[in-house]
Amino acid sequence: MADLGALFLxxxxxxxxxxxSAMYLVWLERKVSAVIQNRMGPMxxxxxxxxxxVADVVKLLLKENxxxxxxxxxxxxLAPFFVxxxxxxxxxxxxxxxxxxxxxxxxxxxxxxSVTSVCxxxxxxxxxxxxxxxxxxxxxxxxAQIISYEVPLLLSITLVVMHTGTLSMQGIxxxxxxxxxxxxxxLALAFLVYLISxxxxxxxxxxxxxxxxxxxxxxxxxxxxxxxxxIFFLSEYTNVFIVSSVAATLFxxxxxxxxxxxxxxxxxxxxxIIFFLMWVRWTLPRVRMDQMMAFAWKFLTPLALLNILxxxxxxxx
Amino acid sequence: xxxxxxxxxLSIISIxxxxxxxxxxxxxPRITLNYPIKKQSMKKKHRGMVxxxxxxxxxxxxxxxxxxxAALDLAHKQEVAADGKKxxxxxxxxxxxxxxxxxxxxxxICPTDAIYLxxxxxxxxxxxxDVLNIDLMDPKKYAHIDSAYSTPEKKPxxx
Amino acid sequence: xxxxxxxxxxxxxxxxLIVNLGPQHPxxxxxxxxxxxxxxxxxxxxxxxxxxxxxxxxxxxxxxxFIQFMPFTDRxxxxxxxxxxxxxxLTVEKLLGLAVPDRAQYIRTIIxxxxxxxxxxxxxxxxxxxxxxYATPMFYCFSDREKIIDxxxxxxxxxxxxxxxxxxxxxxxxxxxxxxxxKDFIKYERKKMKEYTELLTYNAIFLARTKKVGILPKELxxxxxxxxxxLRASGVKWDIRKDEPYLLYDKFQFDVPVGIxxxxxxxxxxxxxxxxxxxxxxxQAIGGLPEGNPVAKVNKVFRAAPGAEAYLRTENPxxxxxxxxxSDGTAKPYRNKIRSPSFSNLAVIPEIVKGVNVSDLICIxxxxxxxxGEIDR
Numbered sequence: 001m002a003d004l005g006a007l008f009l010x011x012x013x014x015x016x017x018x019x020x021s022a023m024y025l026v027w028l029e030r031k032v033s034a035v036i037q038n039r040m041g042p043m044x045x046x047x048x049x050x051x052x053x054v055a056d057v058v059k060l061l062l063k064e065n066x067x068x069x070x071x072x073x074x075x076x077x078l079a080p081f082f083v084x085x086x087x088x089x090x091x092x093x094x095x096x097x098x099x100x101x102x103x104x105x106x107x108x109x110x111x112x113x114s115v116t117s118v119c120x121x122x123x124x125x126x127x128x129x130x131x132x133x134x135x136x137x138x139x140x141x142x143x144a145q146i147i148s149y150e151v152p153l154l155l156s157i158t159l160v161v162m163h164t165g166t167l168s169m170q171g172i173x174x175x176x177x178x179x180x181x182x183x184x185x186x187l188a189l190a191f192l193v194y195l196i197s198x199x200x201x202x203x204x205x206x207x208x209x210x211x212x213x214x215x216x217x218x219x220x221x222x223x224x225x226x227x228x229x230x231i232f233f234l235s236e237y238t239n240v241f242i243v244s245s246v247a248a249t250l251f252x253x254x255x256x257x258x259x260x261x262x263x264x265x266x267x268x269x270x271x272x273i274i275f276f277l278m279w280v281r282w283t284l285p286r287v288r289m290d291q292m293m294a295f296a297w298k299f300l301t302p303l304a305l306l307n308i309l310x311x312x313x314x315x316x317x
Numbered sequence: 318x319x320x321x322x323x324x325x326x327l328s329i330i331s332i333x334x335x336x337x338x339x340x341x342x343x344x345x346p347r348i349t350l351n352y353p354i355k356k357q358s359m360k361k362k363h364r365g366m367v368x369x370x371x372x373x374x375x376x377x378x379x380x381x382x383x384x385x386x387a388a389l390d391l392a393h394k395q396e397v398a399a400d401g402k403k404x405x406x407x408x409x410x411x412x413x414x415x416x417x418x419x420x421x422x423x424x425x426i427c428p429t430d431a432i433y434l435x436x437x438x439x440x441x442x443x444x445x446x447d448v449l450n451i452d453l454m455d456p457k458k459y460a461h462i463d464s465a466y467s468t469p470e471k472k473p474x475x476x
Numbered sequence: 477x478x479x480x481x482x483x484x485x486x487x488x489x490x491x492x493l494i495v496n497l498g499p500q501h502p503x504x505x506x507x508x509x510x511x512x513x514x515x516x517x518x519x520x521x522x523x524x525x526x527x528x529x530x531x532x533x534x535x536x537x538x539x540x541x542f543i544q545f546m547p548f549t550d551r552x553x554x555x556x557x558x559x560x561x562x563x564x565x566l567t568v569e570k571l572l573g574l575a576v577p578d579r580a581q582y583i584r585t586i587i588x589x590x591x592x593x594x595x596x597x598x599x600x601x602x603x604x605x606x607x608x609x610y611a612t613p614m615f616y617c618f619s620d621r622e623k624i625i626d627x628x629x630x631x632x633x634x635x636x637x638x639x640x641x642x643x644x645x646x647x648x649x650x651x652x653x654x655x656x657x658x659k660d661f662i663k664y665e666r667k668k669m670k671e672y673t674e675l676l677t678y679n680a681i682f683l684a685r686t687k688k689v690g691i692l693p694k695e696l697x698x699x700x701x702x703x704x705x706x707l708r709a710s711g712v713k714w715d716i717r718k719d720e721p722y723l724l725y726d727k728f729q730f731d732v733p734v735g736i737x738x739x740x741x742x743x744x745x746x747x748x749x750x751x752x753x754x755x756x757x758x759x760q761a762i763g764g765l766p767e768g769n770p771v772a773k774v775n776k777v778f779r780a781a782p783g784a785e786a787y788l789r790t791e792n793p794x795x796x797x798x799x800x801x802x803s804d805g806t807a808k809p810y811r812n813k814i815r816s817p818s819f820s821n822l823a824v825i826p827e828i829v830k831g832v833n834v835s836d837l838i839c840i841x842x843x844x845x846x847x848x849g850e851i852d853r
Binding site: 033137 | 517604607682835
């Protein structure tokens with residue numbers, strides 16, 4: 001009974017954190033873009049517009065629920081769930097602090113990688129189910145992109161697992177007690193490969209072809225209005241958080257740090273990587289579809305494999 | 318393969334150079350204002366809505382003739398006063414805010430600077446009729462529009 | 477078994493997908509409707525449909541006097557309003573045989589070149605946005621252009637549709653202190669152009685997107701009468717300011733930048749070079765500004781001889797803008813034909829987009845830099 005109560009408390013804490021953090025990330029994105037573009041961003045609702053996302057979500061809740069004719073009922077209605085639920089499930093294994101983890105599975109990183117791959121199903125269902133050529137094009141592009149970039153992502157994670165010998169998240173953090181993994185040469189290259197693949201995984205610029213606004217309207221989520229669109233929108237930012245926290249845990253030492261409490265260190269590192277991703281977003285143009293696939297298969301994957309070969313040989317020696 | 322790695326390295330350097338530009342711009346002061354809390358003041362010659370000083374008008378009809386879109390409409394009546402002089406008086410002088418293209422030709426050609434373009438640019442009204450037939454003789458014609466320039470001063474002589 | 481399977485494969489036709497890059501779209505500059513036939517993601521055929529912004533400009537000109545038509549020329553290529561005004565004023569002056577004071581000619585040159593800079597800044601910014609650099613270069617370019625627009629606001633009172641040039645001169649003199657403002661702006665902008673080259677021109681992703689995309693061969697460009705930066709990017713050294721000088725362009729020293737192969741990168745790079753050349757012209761013009769009164773009288777009714785006609789072409793930021801005016805002896809012209817550069821530039825697009833991706837189509841459309849107000853008139 002006490003177990004159930006503790007589980008319920010942990011679950012609601014995590015869900016509450018996810019909701020607040022997704023809203024906060026939307027505000028952060030708008031402010032970072034405003035700061036880069038010499039303007040001010042949201043200023044009116046709350047201090048410097050911090051409650052702007054709350055206002056936006058309330059507006060989206062009150063919008064009319066339009067179902068276009070000819071949609072594939074099952075695919076279209078279920079797509080938002082397939083996009084929102086996997087990142088939330090991945091929060092099971094993210095180590096926020098020494099004891100602040102919901103369940104330290106001993107296959108933690110494998111669990112996270114496999115669960116986040118389910119998102120591509122949701123995107124493709126959204127693209128196919130809407131009776132719309134633009135959405136179909138967006139959905140197909142996205143499926144190709146995410147599947148291609150899974151390979152370098154997993155190869156760079158494999159290198160970390162080779163160094164630590166364990167798949168559990170707390171174990172990986174503990175193995176960095178003597179030095180963060182980013183300071184080792186082979187792992188620094190793996191960090192770069194991971195960051196590039198992660199940007200492609202969450203459909204952010206420079207790899208945001210699926211929702212290329214200036215080409216196709218809005219891509220795979222064109223036909224969604226109201227709360228369903230809000231689910232897509234917030235799930236993208238939750239995905240960004242997951243990917244950044246995996247990067248922080250695997251390469252930057254997780255929650256370890258000298259003076260401040262572990263939770264603060266963890267959040268600092270995660271938001272540092274998120275700020276870097278946003279900075280990249282507002283600077284670079286978009287990569288074309290065939291160039292992106294060529295980059296993934298002809299360059300990143302051989303590079304990651306070469307990295308594993310050389311670092312593995314150095315480990316075994 | 319070596320060529321590709323060199324190309325990759327150069328690409329990363331070029332991307333980082335570009336990101337340095339955006340980083341520098343993060344610390345430049347903001348160039349936008351928080352409208353409507355703060356507003357920019359308009360230049361003296363700015364061409365906004367048309368306004369009239371009725372006593373100065375000599376009813377020469379030059380502005381009506383030159384308006385390219387026929388937005389102005391004027392009618393007058395002529396009377397003979399007690400001492401035998403002919404006196405002209407404006408009966409109707411309306412301005413169609415929807416047709417006006419804010420070119421400033423009427424202001425330029427008026428010989429007495431009676432008609433001029435004020436600096437009022439915030440012309441949002443709730444119904445279409447409020448801008449269709451604006452009576453230029455009415456001193457309170459723009460009082461219902463919430464703008465800093467709705468009671469404008471006379472602009473200086475042209476040039 | 478094999479023969480049956482291969483026969484089935486020959487019977488399988490993949491259909492062409494017809495996509496409407498409809499009148500309302502974030503990256504067609506204005507209301508342009510492109511009907512694209514796609515095979516997978518490759519463009520097979522592209523048919524532009526225009527006319528969504530048609531306002532009967534040329535018919536209206538037959539019922540307005542020469543002075544009254546000036547505000548209508550503003551709204552043709554609304555991003556380079558001063559150049560339109562200039563072209564129309566010069567054509568009417570040629571028709572009537574009017575002389576223009578010297579100071580007015582110098583001021584016209586300075587203002588036209590400033591407007592060329594502003595228009596090219598918009599072209600660069602919106603091109604970068606079409607490629608996916610979400611609005612950051614566009615905001616920088618627009619905030620630079622804001623300084624030019626502020627100067628124009630002080631000069632004539634409006635920020636986009638100026639109605640500044642008059643037949644026989646300009647409508648008002650430069651405000652006091654204008655030459656210092658312009659010189660400061662030129663110094664500031666030269667520094668900023670270095671930033672733009674760092675942000676965009678050297679960027680690996682930008683180069684990969686624009687190099688060798690949308691190559692416009694020389695002969696095709698000449699056959700379709702493409703003019704302006706697009707023609708010069710393809711390697712043809714033709715600039716009306718040098719080859720048929722109007723205004724005072726034969727007095728100033730400036731180069732005509734020419735591209736190499738005519739891909740989208742050349743069309744983008746040439747705008748930078750043209751901005752630098754415009755700065756040179758402006759500096760020379762400010763240095764030699766004579767005294768005098770540039771203002772033209774406005775309350776004269778202009779009449780030309782019946783049957784007189786005049787055609788004059790000027791170098792708009794987008795190409796060659798021509799006005800052909802025929803008079804019938806009254807105060808209003810008999811016919812006013814406008815030759816707009818974007819119309820011919822758009823006509824070459826269905827030729828060069830055959831066989832490219834949808835993303836490349838957007839890139840080519842952005843680099844050719846059309847304005848719908850000119851095309852539809």
